[in-house]
Amino acid sequence: MSRLATREKLFQAAVTLIAEQGFSATTVEEIAEHAGVAKGTVYYNFSSKSELFEELLRHGVELLTADLRDAAASAAEAGGSHVDALDAMVRAGLVFIDRYPAFTRLYVAELWRTNRAWNSTLLVVRREAVAVVERELRAGVEEGELSGDIDVTLTAAALVGMVLVAALDWKAFQAERSLDDVHGALSLLLQGRVGGCAQPR
Secondary structure, X not given: OOHHHHHHHHHHHHHHHHHHHXXXXXXXXXXXXXXXXXHHHHHHHOOOHHHHHHHHHHHHHHHHHHHHHHHHHHHHHOOOOHHHHHHHHHHHHHHHHHHOHHHHHHHHHHHOOOOOOOHHHHHHHHHHHHHHHHHHHHHHHHOOOOOOOOOHHHHHHHHHXXXXXXXXXXXXXXXXXXXXXXXXXXXXXXXXXXXXXOOOO
């Protein structure tokens, strides 16, 4: 097994266990056992449980960021508007969360904690994800598709937060709803709150 594949197995094991029982209660031995590897393999790939978790958070948010970029690019290639690109990113975010619900719960929980060794890393990768949305909003404003009154920084964070919180609520309390149904509801919200015509200059 390649080192990349081993690290992926360790990430999967760690996110599952930590989501179930918390960071402090999860041991390296449990992570190794769940991943089907020797304890030494964990330390060969990561110097500590904290480093493993920090890299897990980085890895997960980087995957989400790549999905958001790909969604925006696909919308642009299809001739869509900036709002279409934002809508595609909303769907990509829901698809990601549907695929990685345990990671998403951990990520949202860690955003609220300030005493973790990996807090600075988490803030950096979060900024990269939000920046993808910011770029699309800014381009829409510059091209007159979106209102110049939009606070780009806050709106980008709000859109990312909307997807995260709505998706967690969906998975926890409205699991009978389909991804298409949830996306449709958020899409209407996006169109009504962000997709209005720009004000005359």
